[in-house]
Amino acid sequence: MNLGLTDDQRSVRELFAEMFANESTPERVRAAEPLGFDRALWDVVIATGALGVGISERAGGGGAGLLELALIAEEVGRRLAPIPLAETTAAARLLDAVGSDDGRDDVRDDVIAGLLAGALDGSRIVSLAPHRAPLGEQLLPDGAIADVVLALDGDTLVACERPAAVVAVRNLGSLPLARWTEPSAFTPIASGPEAVRAYDRAVDDVRVLRAAMLLGLAREAVEIGAAYARERRAFGIPIGTYQAVAHPLADALVNVDGGELLVWKTCWALDEEQPSGPALASMAIVFAQRSAWHAAQHSLHLHGGYGFTVEYDIQLYYRRAKAWGTVFTDPARELHVLADRRFGPALRPGVPDAPALAESSR
Amino acid sequence: MDFAEPAHWAALRREAEAFAAAHVAESMIVEELETGDGVNRPLMLALGERGWIAPSWPVEEGGAGLDRMESAIVTDAIRRAGGPTIGYGTTLLPANAVRAMGTPELKRAILPGVARGETLICLGYTEPEGGSDVFQCTTRSVRDGDEWVINGQKMFTTFGHLADYCFLLTRSDPASRGPRGLTMFLVPMDTPGIDRQPVRTMGYERTNIVFYTDVRVSEFYRVGDVDGGLHVMRAALEAEQNIAPAARTPPLFRAACGWAEHTLAADGTRMIDGPNVRERLARLAIDAEVTELLGLRAAYFEELGAKPGPHAALFGPETYVVWSAEIVDMVGPEALVAWDDAEAVAGGAFEFHYRSAVASTIYGGSSEVLRSIIAETHLGLPRSRPKAS
Secondary structure, eight states: OBOSOOHHHHHHHHHHHHHHHHHSOHHHHHHTTTTTOOHHHHHHHHHHTGGGTTSOGGGTSOOOOHHHHHHHHHHHHHTTOOSOOHHHHHHHHHHHHHOOOSSSOHHHHHHHHHHHHHHHHTSSOEEEOOSSSOGGGSOBTTTTTOSEEEEEETTEEEEEEOOSOOOBOOOTTOOOOBOOOSOOOEEEEEESHHHHHHHHHHHHHHHHHHHHHHHHHHHHHHHHHHHHHHHOEETTEEGGGSHHHHHHHHHHHHHHHHHHHHHHHHHHHHHTTOTTHHHHHHHHHHHHHHHHHHHHHHHHHHTGGGGGSTTSTHHHHHHHHHHHHHTTOOHHHHHHHHHHHHHOOOSSOOSOOSOOOHHHHO | OBOOOOHHHHHHHHHHHHHHHHHOOHHHHHHHHHHOOOOOHHHHHHHHHTTOSSTTSOGGGTSOOOOHHHHHHHHHHHHHTTOOOHHHHHHHHHHHHHHHHSOHHHHHHHHHHHHHTOOOEEEEOOBTTBSSOTTOOOOEEEEETTEEEEEEEESOOTTTTTOSEEEEEEEOOTTOOTTSSEEEEEEETTSTTEEEEEEEOTTSOEEEEEEEEEEEEEGGGEESOTTBHHHHHHHHHHHHHHOOTTOOHHHHHHHHHHHHHHOBOTTSSBGGGSHHHHHHHHHHHHHHHHHHHHHHHHHHHHHTTOOOOTHHHHHHHHHHHHHHHHHHHHHOGGGGSOTTSTTOSGGGHHHHHHHHHHHHTTGGGOHHHHHHHHHHHTTOOOOOSOOOO
């Protein structure tokens, strides 16, 4: 039992905290809107090897675990870095997991190795479709910028190439969302129960990394709110003196600190293949979604009308506090995933088990 | 970062559970529900024999030499078995203050008995006119030679009718206001002039109003400096605010899961298979997990000598009180049945939790005080409460 970070983990956190503070300023975040992608920043992140931190050394990665990635994701969240971190990191780890060098299928192994190498050196953006629906029926988190998307088709993991015409969808969180409606060329890279297991594990990586991003966002939203509440005066005193302003910020901070521990425990449990790992991953994303919204909402609110204007940074946080979670899941639905994982599958019908399809939701 | 429990924790937990099975009888649980004393002397003595009253004290001081996290395992096992822990758990707060700030003579007189489970110390902070504002103390102490004469009234002195001493906050400087001019004493409760009136709570607890009339206390029992009570109180309050003994979100979760797994719906399926129950229990599972993690964090920080902040003492009770209400809705009318009725489900646990939980958000000065501490010390916000001039 040790709740402290190692020196290496601390260095990772400090390195990325400093980098994003310098390279992902509010000006850069705004400049990257509405697409939500800063190519120059992405190149810097690729150059640090961030995407390979959680890749096995066999495949040329850093051999570290999910925790190091979560620490990076938290810093991405704090500075709203306009880069596609969660699904790309999960995709790279998925390629690493299904790749092998046993020589049984050289062609397939070469495809996987090629995809992974391209992802790590930044020549191609390889992302992940987090739902088991046809690509045309989901708004892909990195759809507007990804070159390849890994998806599960039945029990086959496929690498789909970006079709010719992809149109970015303008959206609340300034995320590079797009639907791949045209058929894309695809290559099967793994199949069978092991492929499904690896894909599910990758989606758990997405849960953890999105949770970490949301908590980083929430931490900074609390900071921004506290800084404003220390300066702004109403009725003759700083508004932070008023408990109705201060106390929700205190609750928000407790949620962030508690949620961070929950994320860290999830990283440990998944890396150590503890049976509690998947349930913890579901807990982490639900708790982070709730915490991030409450933190950003209160922080924006205490800015009064100013928080509502585009000049203030807090609106950047408020919009993403919702979008970063919703692009992955509805937390109420995720609660049923959690229930299945924690209490065993439901024996009574009545709850849908997949997101609404695009056509029927229009 | 490693959440794996060291191998010896499991052995310690088994040992504590075996102890609890042997010493916490059904009759003890019923007696506690009937009296609400929060105290069982034979259990305390048995714990004391093992060094488990003050498990984190060194063995030569009567403890078990355990770290904070190991100590929590022991206490948790007793609490899970339903044994009353309020008396000896509360005793440790002033005992630790004496251990840190008492004279060598006072330590020798008091601490061995505490560790053996023979001595109970109640808290005499709160007054009728000042609850969360604890430093608004009006109970007077006046020096008279080698003695002090105490007059005043204290509220919510839990187990004050059974305690051997009261850790009493008094105003020694009559010209002072607020946190200055206060002095702490360990008042022997058999001293003439102490009158206790029982106060029953809706949560099956008994507490007391205690009146002090010309109570003469030897200088020997003073803790800390004359007019220096703030220093002593601050340490004792911080100790209370950094732990979350009243955070019963996890046991509520376990009780609710037990009910849902073993109760059938009208159509013959288990309650845990119904979507409403699943969604609720999944949400509760998250709050229970975070409560446990924040408790672990508090113990871990304390062990390092760092200050964790009152996160656990805020989050645990605040979620507990919300869930104590929501689970009653989930279970339905049967949840309303009290423990001593044959129709009670889960031993009346849900009725008990609903009654009991509301008090937990008052410990440590109330959730509002804890939030203000976080806002001021962790977020740099201005102090919200007026300072006494």
